[in-house]
Each structure stands twice: as structure tokens, then as C-alpha cells.
Amino acid sequence: MYLQQRFVFLALGFVVLLSSSGASTLDSDLSALLAFRSTADVAGRLSSWNLSAAGDPCSSWFGVSCSSGRVTRLVLENLSLSASSHHFFPAIVRLDQLRVLSLKSNSLSGPLPPYLSSFKALKFLFLSHNSFSGPIPPSISYISHLYRLDLSFNNLSGPIPNSLNHLSHLLTLRLQSNSLSGPISGISLPTLQDLNLSSNYLYGAIPPSLSSFPASAFSKNPVLCGAPLPNCSNVVSEPSHPRTTAPSVVTSSPTSKPEASPPAGNQNSDATSGGSAGRGMTRVAVVAIVVGDFAVLVIVAGLLFCYFWRKFSGKNPSKLNEGEKIVYSSSPYAVVGMERGIVASASRGGFERGKMVFFEGAKKFELEDLLRSSAEMLGKGGYGTAYKAILDDGSMVAVKRLRDIHVAGKREFERHMELLGRLRHPNIVPLKAYYFAREEKLLVYDFMPGGSLYSLLHGNRGPGRTLLDWAARMRIAASASRGLAFVHHFFQSPKIAHGNVKSTNILLDKSGNARLADVAIAMLGPATAGRSGPYRAPEAPSDSRRPWSSQRDDIYAFGVVLLEILTGKPAAGNSGGSGMNLPRWVQSVVREEWTAEVFDLELMRYNGIEEEMVGMLQVAMACTADSPDQRPKIGQVVRMIEEIRGEAEASSSLDSFESDCASASTAGGGGGH
Incomplete structure (x- = not known):
């Protein structure tokens, strides 16, 4: 056949x-x-395939x-x-x-x-x-x-x-x-x-x-x-019949032979000769082993209890300088790094006692509340380590412990924090409070439970993955662009930039709305601490001794984020198997007129989105132009994205956007830092 x-x-x-x-x-x-x-x-599902009908x-x-x-x-x-x-x-x-x-x-x-x-x-x-x-x-x-x-x-x-x-x-x-x-x-x-x-x-x-x-x-x-x-x-290397034969078990030694089955007439030979060997051990021996193990366990537990009770019962937490306390969290992901660092600072001479400074509307708590909280580390970045802390009342905050801060002193740091504390927008992670001491600087934000855009796009690409559909990707792109537009318009003189736009800094709140994190933190640290590789614009200086950011650089980085959304590939790494970074890989593919091949395979299941994907690709490529003068401003980017999303939705969103920009200019027009 x-x-x-x-x-x-x-x-x-x-x-x-x-x-x-x-x-x-x-x-x-x-x-x-x-x-x-x-x-x-x-x-008859292909009725549109008709040469006599009008249209291309x-x-x-x-x-x-x-x-x-x-x-x-x-x-x-x-x-x-x-x-x-x-x-x-x-x-x-x-x-x-x-x-x-x-x-x-x-x-x-x-x-x-x-x-x-x-x-x-x-x-x-x-x-x-x-x-x-x-x-x-x-x-x-x-x-x-x-x-x-x-x-x-x-x-x-x-x-x-x-x-x-x-x-x-x-x-x-x-x-x-x-x-x-x-x-x-x-x-x-x-x-x-x-x-x-x-x-x-x-x-x-x-x-x-x-x-x-x-x-x-x-x-x-x-x-x-x-x-x-x-x-x-x-496991044997080849079954006799793969559809019906289960894998045969063999011994691990390549020289040993499998045991032969007993003859049919000798089924009970083990029971009549060597019965105790077949059963392994007697019941008395098993009971003796169990009792002995239990006794040893009780003795060891008692010794450990006595040791730790004598070690810690006599210690007085109040002996630590300035009232700082070591509090051991019950969480396996306790804020060990932050806790140890602060305690170490307290134990050294000349420690300057800081205080928590809260912004309007934020619920107040003490530094000790953070140290006592159940917490886990969220990740490490160029500017410090981030933690999720669960306070005594059950509320959650995100705490960033800064390192290598390049500020002249406390007053300069406070001015910059005052600036960030005034940034309030639905698409920006709000700064709730900060803590400043000579040896310790902490920033406290609202916790975003939806995770980052990076984890949604690139985490667990295998079976069982929760897909990020096209509508959600467009919503995230539009929300992030609006947040960035607010940052760019908030201060007219001097202008400020985000300084660290990337997919790990686009977070989702409990409603699924995208919010920008780490806004303007780049001005506090060295240039090398911020975005690097494909997120960093070609014109960025190589000098790492001074902080640097620009709004044109933000646009380039945001264009790279859009490419991540469209391709499903991380910004850095072996994009497309070519060894190039993501913007260069996309440019090479489009140059060869293979545009359809840049898009994430997961998006191919959705019908009728080809035009929107191509439109978004054009926006992303404009944002990642090598020349900063050729890149659009963020207001233009917002309008292009909203127009691609649809006229009705774009109309209301753009009205809101214009209102945001106006309020930003009014609120920040006289500011500085």
C-alpha cells in the first residue's frame, strides 16, 4: 500500500x-x-475566494x-x-x-x-x-x-x-x-x-x-x-514492539545478567528454603530499629534546644546602638541583605541615625517595621537590590536598597526625592517614602503584584505558559508610553528623563495596568549602573564616572521594549540565532523583506492583527533610529500607538493624555533639582 x-x-x-x-x-x-x-x-468556508468578485x-x-x-x-x-x-x-x-x-x-x-x-x-x-x-x-x-x-x-x-x-x-x-x-x-x-x-x-x-x-x-x-x-x-535501548511493549528493566552493571524467572514448578521454593532471607528482617528487628531511631532523634532535639536557649535567652536587643534590632523573619526569603547592612552600619562608630520621610497620603511606619516584616528579594539591579516586604497589618511594599549613590550630600538627595515624590500618574509606580542615613538609603514604593513585562514575555516559554495576547501587549505598550510621556512633560526646566526604561522596569498593578518603575533613579548613580547593551542609545557616553540620561535615550530604550513585545525575544542575547542585539536583528530581517518573520510565533494564532503589528513595528523602528534627531518625541509615540489601537479608543485616550500633559506642566513647571 x-x-x-x-x-x-x-x-x-x-x-x-x-x-x-x-x-x-x-x-x-x-x-x-x-x-x-x-x-x-x-x-464552504472559503466563499471569499471568487475571481468574479470585486476587490484585490x-x-x-x-x-x-x-x-x-x-x-x-x-x-x-x-x-x-x-x-x-x-x-x-x-x-x-x-x-x-x-x-x-x-x-x-x-x-x-x-x-x-x-x-x-x-x-x-x-x-x-x-x-x-x-x-x-x-x-x-x-x-x-x-x-x-x-x-x-x-x-x-x-x-x-x-x-x-x-x-x-x-x-x-x-x-x-x-x-x-x-x-x-x-x-x-x-x-x-x-x-x-x-x-x-x-x-x-x-x-x-x-x-x-x-x-x-x-x-x-x-x-x-x-x-x-x-x-x-x-x-x-x-532502560533497554530498543523495545521489541514500541506500541505494546513496556520498557524492560536491566541491572546497572553492563556485565551482569538478568535473573531468570523460577520454573513453573518451583514457585514456592523461596518460601520453603531461606524464608527469612526472602522476607529481609524479622518483626523484632524492625521494631528495635524504629525505637532506636526515635530515641536518637529526641536526644539530638533536646541538645539543640538547650544550646540555642542558652545562646539567645541572655541577649538584650536594646544593647544595639540607636535601638536598631536584629529580627529574624519567618520567611525563607527574609530581607537578609538589607537587615544585615543596616545593623552593620549601626554597629560602626559615627553612625548617623536616619528617619523615614513619607509623602502625602502614604501610610506611615518605622524602619524597624520593615526589618521585622516577612519579606523576599525580588532582584538585583544596577542601582541596588529590591525586596517585597509584608508589614504587620498585611500591606505590601517594595523596598529598594540603593548602593553607589553619586550625590554630594543629604540635602541633594532630599531634593531629588522631593521631585520624585511629586510624580503621581496611573502609569508610574509611586514613591511612598524614603530613608536617608550616611550608610543607608532606602526607597519605598507601592508593590506591583502583576510582575514585570519581562517575566510575562520571556518567563517560561514552554508548555503551561500563560500567553500574553495581542490586546494585552497593546494595552501595556500604550500605558507605558503614557507614563513616560508624563515623566518627560512633568518638568519643563530643567527637563528630566526616566533614565532606565526596560522591560524589567515596566510592572503591572493588581488591575493589570502597566506602570513605569525606577523613574529618574539614573541621576543618582553611575552611568554603567543603568541600562546597557541594546537598551542604551548609540550616542550615550562611554564615560561611567558621571550619571547620564536623556529623553532621546528614553525613546530609544522604549523602542527596544516595543520590539520585545512584537518579537517575544529578549532585548539582549542571541536574537534569532544571529548573535546580534534585537534592534539590529529586526533591521536585518526587515531589510530582506521578511517582515512577517520578526513577530512572536505566539501572536500567529490571532486573526486580523497583521496591520496593527506592522504599524507597531514601524513605531518601534522609528524609536530605535541611530540618530537621536530622527526619533519621534514621546507625545508622537503615544498618538501613533493609540491610533493603531483604534479610533474610538484612541480619541478618549488622547483626550486624557492631553490633560495629563497639561497637569504635568502646571505641577512641575517651576521645579528643579
């Missing part, structure tokens, strides 16, 4: 090659699409996109398409300029054809959640520019061909929930970022090139072993 199917496919492939030997045009692409519709659209097929035909006069994108998902691959693939493969092909979540069936290499320009191939059967054709390995391959949730069988190693640009390989079998020791894909081979019948050792992926990528393959799964010493 398989040989018959292969002969039919080869014959059809020969016809396809002959038919495509002439010059292909948009007309030939549309003819191929109509041929596909006639065979696969049994539910590239914009009016559902799921079809064009570039340079050719069909380059075909996305037909969840449309109840139903046909055998013998009938529809010969039409699809005539679209030789396709870059994106997605037919997932339909009812397509049959084996994958051996002539897939005809898709010379294909970058994304998604055929998941269908009923395709048979082996993975080696011809896939000749789609040399393929980035994403998803054949999951089908009925594919046979081995995973080692020829996939030829896909030198492959980032995603999803083959889970098929009936694939055989070893994978020959698979080596150094550029791979997303892998799932779970729920198959694969066996043998996982190669070192794939061992860095999580165990979930290989789960439900009963005889697969090696990191990140358990080692292979207890």
Missing part, C-alpha cells in the same frame, strides 16, 4: 514540476488556490497575503477543511513563493508528499491537529530556510529522519502526539529554541545536543532516556 501511495505521489510530483516550469505569476497562484478550494473546502484577492481572500505580486502567506486554520493529501497538495505546492503555510486544526489526511522541497521560500510550516499519516518525508530537509515546523497531533509514523539536521535555521520543531518511533541519537539542531517530541514511541538515549530542553519535551516516550530524563542504565 505504501509503495502504491509513493508511486502516485511521484507521478503527481512530476506533473507539478512540469506545470511549474513556466514563469509563475499571481494569476497562476490564484488558480492553484482555487484548485485547492475545489478539493478541500467541503464546508490579496486583501479580500480569507487567509491569503501577497508580496511583490505573489502569494506569500496562506493561513487557513480551524475551517473544517477535509481532503486527502493526494488531492490538495499538488495545488498547494504550486505556490512556490509561500513563506508561511498554516493548515492546522482541520481534517486533512493522507501521507505527506515527497516533493515538499518545492517550497523553496517557506519559513513557517504548520500542519498540526490533522490526520496526516505515514513517515516524515526527507524532502522537508531541503526547505533550507525553514524556521518553524509543527507536525504535532497527527498520525505520523516511522523514524524522525536525521536529514532534518540540514535545517540550519530551524528554531521550532514540534512533533508531539504522533506515532513516531526509533532512536533520536542522530538529531543535532544547534539553532533550535522550541522542541517537543512527547507522546510518541521514541527510544534510546537523548543526544547531548537536545539535553538542555525540559523533560516535558520528551515525556510519554516510555523507552527514551538520558538527560533531562532519568539515565539509561535501567
Whole structure:
């Protein structure tokens, strides 16, 4: 049967090659699409595919996109398409300029054809959640520019061909929930970022090139072993029948032999000879061991209690200078760094007792309340360490312990804090209070329970991840831009900048609204403490001896954040496997007219957002222009983002934005620092 199917496919492939030997045009692409519709659209879902209707097929035909006069994108998902691959693939493969092909979540069936290499320009191939059967054709390995391959949730069988190693640009390989079998020791894909081979019948050792992926990528393959799964010493390398045979257990020694089963006639031989050995130990021995262990445990606990009671009962906390106390939190993430640092400062000579200074409307508490609180460390940055502290009344605050502060003295620090304390906006994390002493400087903010944009975008990209949909990303981008606009307009003379815009400093409150954190902290520390790498504008000085920030630099950094939102990639690192930072990688991809490939794969599930994504990409690229004079001002950025979000929403948001800017100018117009 398989040989018959292969002969039919080869014959059809020969016809396809002959038919495509002439010059292909948009007309030939549309003819191929109509041929596909006639065979696969049994539910009549592609009614817009009509040459007699008015309008451009590239914009009016559902799921079809064009570039340079050719069909380059075909996305037909969840449309109840139903046909055998013998009938529809010969039409699809005539679209030789396709870059994106997605037919997932339909009812397509049959084996994958051996002539897939005809898709010379294909970058994304998604055929998941269908009923395709048979082996993975080696011809896939000749789609040399393929980035994403998803054949999951089908009925594919046979081995995973080692020829996939030829896909030198492959980032995603999803083959889970098929009936694939055989070893994978020959698979080596150094550029791979997303892998799932779970729920198959694969066996043998996982190669070192794939061992860095999580165990979930290989789960439900009963005889697969090696990191990140358990080692292979207890599993045979090949089952006799992968569908029915459970993995056999062998001894860990390579020279030992498995024990033979007892003869049928000697089932009770262990019971009649050497019975005590078969049972291991007598009941009396077990009871004696348990009682002895319990007695030892009681003695050790008593000794430890006596030791610590004598050690701490005689100590008087009031002996610490200036009333500072060491209070041990019950939390495993206690504010150890902040607590020890303050106590150490108190124990040295010449300690200057500071005090908590609160801004209007903030609930007051003492430094000792912070030290006594249950707390955990949130992270370390260039300007200090941040903690979440839970006060006695249950309220939560974020505390930043500053280090390497470049201010002349207490009065200069206080003036800067007074400036920050006046920044009140729905999209800025408010400063509640600060503490100043010669050896210790703390900033207290409202705690943002929604986490950071960075963690939402880049944390746990594997299975079970909570997706950040397009609407949420747009809302975060718009909110953050409005917060930055307020900062830029708050003081007219002198102007201030945020100085450290990045995805880790965009936090979400309990309502999901985005707020900027660490506003204007950059003016307190060295230039190297702030943003670095791709967040730092090209014109930023290399001199780290003095603080530096500018509003144009903020715009560049915000453009990088927008690129993170669009691509799903972190700003620094191996973007796209190219080794370049994110702005340069995006510029190179767009320059090659592969714009669709920069967008986060998670966004491809949402229909009708292509225009908005391209619009946001244009805003991000304008913000990251190398020349600061070519970058838009923040007011222009806010308007562009709101216009992309939609006219009705933009109108009310822009009215609010104008009001914010006016109030900012009024409130801060006479300020300085």
C-alpha cells in the first residue's frame, strides 16, 4: 500500500514540476488556490475566494497575503477543511513563493508528499491537529530556510529522519502526539529554541545536543532516556514492539545478567528454603530499629534546644546602638541583605541615625517595621537590590536598597526625592517614602503584584505558559508610553528623563495596568549602573564616572521594549540565532523583506492583527533610529500607538493624555533639582 501511495505521489510530483516550469505569476497562484478550494473546502468556508468578485484577492481572500505580486502567506486554520493529501497538495505546492503555510486544526489526511522541497521560500510550516499519516518525508530537509515546523497531533509514523539536521535555521520543531518511533541519537539542531517530541514511541538515549530542553519535551516516550530524563542504565535501548511493549528493566552493571524467572514448578521454593532471607528482617528487628531511631532523634532535639536557649535567652536587643534590632523573619526569603547592612552600619562608630520621610497620603511606619516584616528579594539591579516586604497589618511594599549613590550630600538627595515624590500618574509606580542615613538609603514604593513585562514575555516559554495576547501587549505598550510621556512633560526646566526604561522596569498593578518603575533613579548613580547593551542609545557616553540620561535615550530604550513585545525575544542575547542585539536583528530581517518573520510565533494564532503589528513595528523602528534627531518625541509615540489601537479608543485616550500633559506642566513647571 505504501509503495502504491509513493508511486502516485511521484507521478503527481512530476506533473507539478512540469506545470511549474513556466514563469509563475499571481494569476497562476490564484488558480492553484482555487484548485485547492475545489478539493478541500467541503464546508464552504472559503466563499471569499471568487475571481468574479470585486476587490484585490490579496486583501479580500480569507487567509491569503501577497508580496511583490505573489502569494506569500496562506493561513487557513480551524475551517473544517477535509481532503486527502493526494488531492490538495499538488495545488498547494504550486505556490512556490509561500513563506508561511498554516493548515492546522482541520481534517486533512493522507501521507505527506515527497516533493515538499518545492517550497523553496517557506519559513513557517504548520500542519498540526490533522490526520496526516505515514513517515516524515526527507524532502522537508531541503526547505533550507525553514524556521518553524509543527507536525504535532497527527498520525505520523516511522523514524524522525536525521536529514532534518540540514535545517540550519530551524528554531521550532514540534512533533508531539504522533506515532513516531526509533532512536533520536542522530538529531543535532544547534539553532533550535522550541522542541517537543512527547507522546510518541521514541527510544534510546537523548543526544547531548537536545539535553538542555525540559523533560516535558520528551515525556510519554516510555523507552527514551538520558538527560533531562532519568539515565539509561535501567532502560533497554530498543523495545521489541514500541506500541505494546513496556520498557524492560536491566541491572546497572553492563556485565551482569538478568535473573531468570523460577520454573513453573518451583514457585514456592523461596518460601520453603531461606524464608527469612526472602522476607529481609524479622518483626523484632524492625521494631528495635524504629525505637532506636526515635530515641536518637529526641536526644539530638533536646541538645539543640538547650544550646540555642542558652545562646539567645541572655541577649538584650536594646544593647544595639540607636535601638536598631536584629529580627529574624519567618520567611525563607527574609530581607537578609538589607537587615544585615543596616545593623552593620549601626554597629560602626559615627553612625548617623536616619528617619523615614513619607509623602502625602502614604501610610506611615518605622524602619524597624520593615526589618521585622516577612519579606523576599525580588532582584538585583544596577542601582541596588529590591525586596517585597509584608508589614504587620498585611500591606505590601517594595523596598529598594540603593548602593553607589553619586550625590554630594543629604540635602541633594532630599531634593531629588522631593521631585520624585511629586510624580503621581496611573502609569508610574509611586514613591511612598524614603530613608536617608550616611550608610543607608532606602526607597519605598507601592508593590506591583502583576510582575514585570519581562517575566510575562520571556518567563517560561514552554508548555503551561500563560500567553500574553495581542490586546494585552497593546494595552501595556500604550500605558507605558503614557507614563513616560508624563515623566518627560512633568518638568519643563530643567527637563528630566526616566533614565532606565526596560522591560524589567515596566510592572503591572493588581488591575493589570502597566506602570513605569525606577523613574529618574539614573541621576543618582553611575552611568554603567543603568541600562546597557541594546537598551542604551548609540550616542550615550562611554564615560561611567558621571550619571547620564536623556529623553532621546528614553525613546530609544522604549523602542527596544516595543520590539520585545512584537518579537517575544529578549532585548539582549542571541536574537534569532544571529548573535546580534534585537534592534539590529529586526533591521536585518526587515531589510530582506521578511517582515512577517520578526513577530512572536505566539501572536500567529490571532486573526486580523497583521496591520496593527506592522504599524507597531514601524513605531518601534522609528524609536530605535541611530540618530537621536530622527526619533519621534514621546507625545508622537503615544498618538501613533493609540491610533493603531483604534479610533474610538484612541480619541478618549488622547483626550486624557492631553490633560495629563497639561497637569504635568502646571505641577512641575517651576521645579528643579
